[in-house]
Amino acid sequence: MTGTAAPAPILSLENIAFAYRSGRxxxxxxxxxxxxxxxxxxxxxxxAGKTSLLRVALRLQAPTSGTVRFDGTPLxxxxxxxxxxxxxxxxxxxxxxxxxxxxxMTVGDSIAEPLRSxxxxxxxRARVAALLADVGLPADAAGRYPEAFSGGQRQRIAIARxxxxxxxxxxxxxxxxxLDTSVRLQVIELFQRLAAERxxxxxxxxxxxxxxxxxxxxxxxxxxxRLVEEGPTADVLSRxxxxxxxxxxxxxxxxxx
Amino acid sequence: MTAPLLDLDALGIDLDDRSLVEAxxxxxxxxERLGIIGESGSGKSLTALAALGLLAHPLRARGSAxxxxxxxxxxxxxxxxxRLDRVRGAVLGAVFQEPLASLDPLxxxxxxxxxxxxxxxxxxxxxLRRAVxxxxxxxxxxxxxxIARSYIHEISGGQRQRVAIALxxxxxxxxxxxxxxxxxxxxxxxxxxxxxxxxxxxxxGMALLFISHDLPVVTRMTDRVLVMKDGRQVEVADxxxxxxxxxxxxxxxxxxxxxxxxxxxxxxxx
Amino acid sequence: MSTAAVAVVTEPRAPRRxxxxxxxxxxxxxxxxxxxxVAVVSLFWTPFSPEETGGGRLLPPGAEHxxxxxxLGRDLFSQLMVGARLAMLVGVGSxxxxxxxxxxxxxxxxxxxxxxxxxxxxxxxxxxxxxxxLLAMLIxxxxxxxxxxxxxxIGLAGSAVVARLTRVTAVRVLGRxxxxxxxxxxxxxxxxxxxxxxxxxxxxxxxxLALQFGGAVIAEASLSYxxxxxxxxxxxxGRMLQEAQxxxxxxxxxxxLPGILLVMTIIGINLLADGVRDVADPASRSIR
Numbered sequence: 089m090t091g092t093a094a095p096a097p098i099l100s101l102e103n104i105a106f107a108y109r110s111g112r113x114x115x116x117x118x119x120x121x122x123x124x125x126x127x128x129x130x131x132x133x134x135x136a137g138k139t140s141l142l143r144v145a146l147r148l149q150a151p152t153s154g155t156v157r158f159d160g161t162p163l164x165x166x167x168x169x170x171x172x173x174x175x176x177x178x179x180x181x182x183x184x185x186x187x188x189x190x191x192x193m194t195v196g197d198s199i200a201e202p203l204r205s206x207x208x209x210x211x212x213r214a215r216v217a218a219l220l221a222d223v224g225l226p227a228d229a230a231g232r233y234p235e236a237f238s239g240g241q242r243q244r245i246a247i248a249r250x251x252x253x254x255x256x257x258x259x260x261x262x263x264x265x266x267l268d269t270s271v272r273l274q275v276i277e278l279f280q281r282l283a284a285e286r287x288x289x290x291x292x293x294x295x296x297x298x299x300x301x302x303x304x305x306x307x308x309x310x311x312x313x314r315l316v317e318e319g320p321t322a323d324v325l326s327r328x329x330x331x332x333x334x335x336x337x338x339x340x341x342x343x344x345x
Numbered sequence: 346m347t348a349p350l351l352d353l354d355a356l357g358i359d360l361d362d363r364s365l366v367e368a369x370x371x372x373x374x375x376x377e378r379l380g381i382i383g384e385s386g387s388g389k390s391l392t393a394l395a396a397l398g399l400l401a402h403p404l405r406a407r408g409s410a411x412x413x414x415x416x417x418x419x420x421x422x423x424x425x426x427x428r429l430d431r432v433r434g435a436v437l438g439a440v441f442q443e444p445l446a447s448l449d450p451l452x453x454x455x456x457x458x459x460x461x462x463x464x465x466x467x468x469x470x471x472x473l474r475r476a477v478x479x480x481x482x483x484x485x486x487x488x489x490x491x492i493a494r495s496y497i498h499e500i501s502g503g504q505r506q507r508v509a510i511a512l513x514x515x516x517x518x519x520x521x522x523x524x525x526x527x528x529x530x531x532x533x534x535x536x537x538x539x540x541x542x543x544x545x546x547x548x549x550g551m552a553l554l555f556i557s558h559d560l561p562v563v564t565r566m567t568d569r570v571l572v573m574k575d576g577r578q579v580e581v582a583d584x585x586x587x588x589x590x591x592x593x594x595x596x597x598x599x600x601x602x603x604x605x606x607x608x609x610x611x612x613x614x615x
Numbered sequence: 616m617s618t619a620a621v622a623v624v625t626e627p628r629a630p631r632r633x634x635x636x637x638x639x640x641x642x643x644x645x646x647x648x649x650x651x652x653v654a655v656v657s658l659f660w661t662p663f664s665p666e667e668t669g670g671g672r673l674l675p676p677g678a679e680h681x682x683x684x685x686x687l688g689r690d691l692f693s694q695l696m697v698g699a700r701l702a703m704l705v706g707v708g709s710x711x712x713x714x715x716x717x718x719x720x721x722x723x724x725x726x727x728x729x730x731x732x733x734x735x736x737x738x739x740x741x742x743x744x745x746x747x748x749l750l751a752m753l754i755x756x757x758x759x760x761x762x763x764x765x766x767x768x769i770g771l772a773g774s775a776v777v778a779r780l781t782r783v784t785a786v787r788v789l790g791r792x793x794x795x796x797x798x799x800x801x802x803x804x805x806x807x808x809x810x811x812x813x814x815x816x817x818x819x820x821x822x823x824l825a826l827q828f829g830g831a832v833i834a835e836a837s838l839s840y841x842x843x844x845x846x847x848x849x850x851x852x853g854r855m856l857q858e859a860q861x862x863x864x865x866x867x868x869x870x871x872l873p874g875i876l877l878v879m880t881i882i883g884i885n886l887l888a889d890g891v892r893d894v895a896d897p898a899s900r901s902i903r
Contacts, residue, residue, distance in 0.1 A: 133533060134531050148798060171801070175801045180796065180799050182795070187791050188791075188793055188796055189793055190797075190814075193811075201797060202801060204802075205806060206801040252800075253800075268384035268385055268558060269384070269599065270384070270602040273606065295531055297610060298607070298610055301609040301610055302606075302609050336532060336533060340532060340610060341539075341561035342607060342610075343561045343603055343607040344564055344588060
């Protein structure tokens with residue numbers, strides 16, 4: 089790593105293009121960079137390509153063209169070992185709390201899985217208990233199965249699992265969309281606390297502008313596989329430059345004053 | 346004094362020996378828009394199913410859910426399915442959350458729509474074909490002929506939900522029950538479908554039972570709201586009153602959470 | 616919670632249905648258990664040696680020979696007991712082969728990518744379309760009639776269905792977010808299969824494998840009836856049926872009893888499988 093004055097972005101997506109094997113193009117020349125500790129929102133509706141972009145960022149999918157850089161260095165193709173550092177630093181949080189936990193594994197085993205697979209040393213039980221405390225769940229949750237928990241609690245468990253390897257960046261795909269309103273607020277507050285206390289950054293993908301407004305200092309808008317607008321969240325939401333952004337804003341159902 | 350279209354009286358729903366819904370009592374007058382708001386597990390969807398007489402076997406309803414058919418009343422809790430078949434579609438219409446589950450994936454859209462239209466309006470042949478296309482145009486689907494020839498997986502989520510609405514309206518029902526009709530849709534598509542529902546309800550003078558977990562959506566679509574928690578109703582009030590001065594602590598918490606989220610966005614056009 | 620998925624409407628009939636469910640399991644367990652016990656007992660004791668031809672020929676059931684004797688003077692009861700042991704052996708053996716081969720092939724198809732998946736799926740479709748008995752006969756013709764050939768043949772024939780089911784379930788599991796989460800946790804293919812896929816797949820295989828058991832028993836009986844099963848000293852109900860055929864008017868019990876026991880075994884395992892599924896699979900009961 090070069091010793092430049094400003095640290096390299098922790099994650100940099102450069103000119104990412106992606107098309108399905110059938111040939112249908114999903115992403116066109118998308119570029120996005122996140123500084124360490126920064127939270128950026130990626131807003132778009134279904135079919136916009138945001139899930140594909142996340143999968144490319146997580147190295148679950150190779151882009152058709154373009155580069156993904158981690159701490160300034162392009163991610164090497166292939167072998168698991170070379171990705172270990174990346175996997176420790178960048179962790180996902182998924183949308184559906186009822187699908188993101190293995191129903192046949194205890195909560196503790198699910199949370200400890202990254203510790204096992206990434207070869208992270210240290211007492212597992214103690215670490216799992218600490219992680220559960222971090223997300224506001226009791227330590228005895230470790231021995232129970234996911235079916236005993238509500239959607240909001242499962243999402244917390246999933247967050248605990250993501251925090252296990254000590255990441256610097258979370259890639260969150262609609263992390264609160266499947267949750268009830270009151271629970272949504274609690275999980276948002278959890279994310280805010282993690283960002284403030286530990287400097288964990290986030291790339292938050294969502295169609296829900298309120299979540300993005302709560303958690304992200306910067307927002308990028310994706311329409312039809314292209315980035316159509318980008319800027320500080322407050323600016324973009326109060327003075328949207330692109331008509332699609334304006335339409336998104338106008339479509340959000342509002343409470344009467 | 347007109348009889349209420351739907352009158353729920355001490356409605357309860359049990360699964361084996363557990364009570365899932367208890368003591369729901371509310372009625373909907375003709376042309377009235379009532380909302381039911383609650384979080385997951387509150388029993389709001391089960392209540393809608395009970396009103397339609399669609400509770401599947403291990404679930405049992407008690408109390409009464411009287412539907413005023415214009416020729417008398419039918420109690421959805423006790424009436425036989427044969428009787429309820431005549432009520433559903435003609436008096437009560439229903440739209441559910443997931444059109445992929447409520448529409449037939451193996452039948453073309455036009456064909457699916459032709460069944461209730463033929464049954465409720467006695468149409469056949471060319472008249473039926475025209476009615477199908479008119480129904481699709483009425484829910485603002487572009488290129489009705491193309492949509493009529495398509496299967497549901499060939500059209501978008503918003504278009505599917507419009508087809509589901511067309512199906513629900515085919516029998517010209519007096520009460521439309523909509524259970525989370527836009528929850529699975531993108532936010533811009535949702536806005537369009539809600540506009541459509543509002544228009545259809547007001548143009549046809551229908552009553553509306555709108556069920557959702559989303560308070561801003563419910564406030565837009567209803568005049569009166571019933572709040573459910575853990576199978577019980579905790580508050581019933583005019584929508585405006587509920588949002589500005591909720592009485593029950595649970596409702597207050599719900600409104601406060603919605604308000605906190607709503608405040609994150611800048612003031613918009615209302 | 617999707618209410619639209621609730622499409623089945625029935626008039627309330629709760630008590631009868633609950634009773635029928637437990638009856639399946641109970642009756643199935645009794646029937647099958649009886650046969651299994653007899654099979655185990657036959658390892659240690661039978662009233663007579665099944666090959667001993669001392670008793671009179673074609674005797675009806677009586678005090679000495681409880682089920683009578685066959686046309687060579689061998690005690691039928693002893694033969695039936697040994698036949699039970701054979702049936703159990705064939706059932707367990709072919710079930711094991713079907714399970715191991717089927718799960719392996721199914722997992723490979725699910726993991727290896729679309730080309731391999733398409734190729735394997737086509738092969739499976741052909742294998743499933745092929746009549747089990749014909750396939751078994753081919754294998755027996757190749758290897759010679761013996762118990763091992765029969766078990767191998769029936770097991771392989773049954774593995775195709777297991778493979779297809781494994782593949783479908785594995786693909787579904789692989790699409791779930793928790794598998795993606797495992798990948799981003801650094802878990803490799805082996806870990807994902809062993810820790811996530813197999814534990815979520817094997818419950819769906821319980822019932823098909825149990826049914827495989829019943830099918831294997833019938834298949835072996837058919838092979839033996841045709842003379843292609845394990846050769847004479849080994850008593851098989853199928854062979855007993857074939858031998859008793861020519862003398863059915865004179866000694867009906869010799870023809871009836873093997874058939875009755877076959878039916879008991881098959882119905883027993885089927886009811887048991889139904890009962891296990893009803894008890895173990897909550898989806899068939901509740902609404903979610």
